[in-house]
Amino acid sequence: MSVAINIDKVVKKYEDHTVIDGLSLHIKPGELFTLLGPSGCGKTTLLRMIIGFNSIEGGAIKLDEQTINDIPTNKRKMGMVFQNYAIFPHMTVADNIAFGLKVNKDDKKEMKKKIDHIMKVVRIEDHHSKKPDKLSGGQQQRVALARALVINPKVLLMDEPLSNLDAKLRVEMRNAIKDIQQEVGITTVYVTHDQEEALAISDRIAVMNKGVIQQIGKPENIYLRPNNVFVSQFIGTSNVVKAVVEKTTDGDYIIFNDHYREKMTNLRDDVRDGQEVLVSIRPQEFYVTPDKQAIAGVVNNTMFLGINTHYFVTLESGEKVEVVQNIEDHSIIPEGTKVLVKVKPKLINVFDAQSETTLIKAGE
Incomplete structure (x- = not known):
């Protein structure tokens, strides 16, 4: 027993x-x-x-x-x-x-x-x-x-x-x-x-x-x-990027820069408009896009690992992130190339910038 x-x-x-x-x-x-x-x-x-x-x-x-x-x-x-x-x-x-x-x-x-x-x-x-x-x-x-x-x-x-x-x-x-x-x-x-x-x-x-x-x-x-x-950051690989909450009549948004924002459906009710946040984004939760409404960056290093390619990118904010792309979806991007990346909002995690604790609703 x-x-x-x-x-x-x-x-x-x-x-x-x-x-x-x-x-x-x-x-x-x-x-x-x-x-x-x-x-x-x-x-x-x-x-x-x-x-x-x-x-x-x-x-x-x-x-x-x-x-x-x-x-x-x-x-x-x-x-x-x-x-x-x-x-x-x-x-x-x-x-x-x-x-x-x-x-x-x-x-x-x-x-x-x-x-x-x-x-x-x-x-x-x-x-x-x-x-x-x-x-x-x-x-x-x-x-x-x-x-x-x-x-x-x-x-x-x-x-x-x-x-x-x-x-x-x-x-x-x-x-x-x-x-x-x-x-x-x-x-x-x-x-x-x-x-x-x-x-x-x-x-x-x-x-x-x-x-x-x-x-x-x-x-x-x-x-x-x-x-x-x-x-x-301890469990798996995670990029942490600074952002701000925007509350509108249309819902809650995370603002990454002046022209890129993502609507969030799972933020807690107590988030505040203008609240500074840290967004945790796994490498596979980024994706390269031609859309101008995105985060700009430059590929510093490339690591080809068979099915996936890992890109180490410096964003226009100076933050350094890792981006993983499936080789079936993209040809390998050369080092030094300017890229635009977006995030998958349902997968990312959002934390208060001061307490570093989650702002995602429990169970979502």
């Missing part, structure tokens, strides 16, 4: 420095929940508080309704997979996996059944007697995952588990982790700074910065409708 993790106003301090100050979140039973953010944002600190490696100076962490603040790490019934695998080089695969079972003094016959089963689950059943130095990085990570899961923990914690693998193996292993987690059905907390990895595997994501959760939601919601400028 999967458990929920309830984190209620937790505080973590190191001497006179507060890393996390009153953070709260709820992780649902059986979900793969990712803590995503830049280095030093507090995500690993929070993970270590959950398992008990770090003390808690305030608030509470609960599994379902049981507060675990004062329960020793070895009594919390959690499995952890580390960035560096932390498997024993002198032991075989089977012995590495058996380590936690031996600590728990499991029956030998029962132990063998558990090891054989978990090796099949993580797909390393052909490597029973091998030492770690005979395994690839991906296989070593599977051993670490098997060792964490074989003790039948209530919660699985994963701290940057793929950062030491090459690009191809990272993709392979993130797919494997998602499949295995779904098969086992265990509540999982996954830490990463890699936004593509988080988008690929997560049921939900909490984006963190400086110990504060900026947004929690499904991957598609966070990508399409970020709460603030930080999230819009």
